[in-house]
Amino acid sequence: MWVVLLRALGSEEFKNSDKELSRRLRANLHRYTLEGGLLYYSPDPEDEPRVVVPHDEDLKYRILYEVHDTPVGGHLGREKTYDSVSTMYWWPKLYKWVGAYVRTCEACRRTKSSPHAVAPLASLPVPTGCWQPISMDFVFGLPKDKAGNTGIVVFVDRLSKMAHLAVVPDTINGEGTALLFLDRVAHYTYMLWLWVTSRR
The missing domain is CATH 1.10.340.70 (Endonuclease III; domain 1)
Structure with missing residues (x-):
């Protein structure tokens, strides 16, 4: 042509x-x-x-x-x-x-970002009491301690911003994290109110 x-x-x-x-x-x-x-x-x-x-x-x-x-x-x-x-x-x-x-x-x-619409960020509800809504996060890649742990799990009270930390290995799983929470956080912060009263 x-x-x-x-x-x-x-x-x-x-x-x-x-x-x-x-x-x-x-x-x-x-x-x-x-x-x-x-x-x-x-x-x-x-x-x-x-x-x-x-x-x-x-x-x-x-x-x-x-x-x-x-x-x-x-x-x-x-x-x-x-x-x-x-x-x-x-x-x-x-x-x-x-x-x-x-x-x-x-x-x-x-x-390039996806052309699909992304859901807007939603704010978390305002806490009504201490240690009722809790945030949790992991930090890995730290230098090894004597036990060989290279991470930290952080539990934070969203109302008071008080934090509890625990060292963890990089192989921690959900069950281990739950046990740490019960041992390190619930033990000190939650009071299980079990009142047994008897009237005579």
């Missing part, structure tokens, strides 16, 4: 003949210009002409790489990448090329 178009643009005689030019190409011939050995395309007369990229996949991928993957490109999404490419270059189905390139970009796939 490009060879026919170049011949048509370079020769008045060929341009005026019906040889090898499809009706569609002849209708769009005014959008193409040949300048300095490069073929340019202008979608509208007011637009800046864009360099027509030949059917060379390596060249197209190189252009997309330069616009999308380099630090200047910044791994922008499909629309912004298309806007950047389409101001300088043009080839058939450019939008689809850009979409496929951005969609398969490994860096974008690893770092």
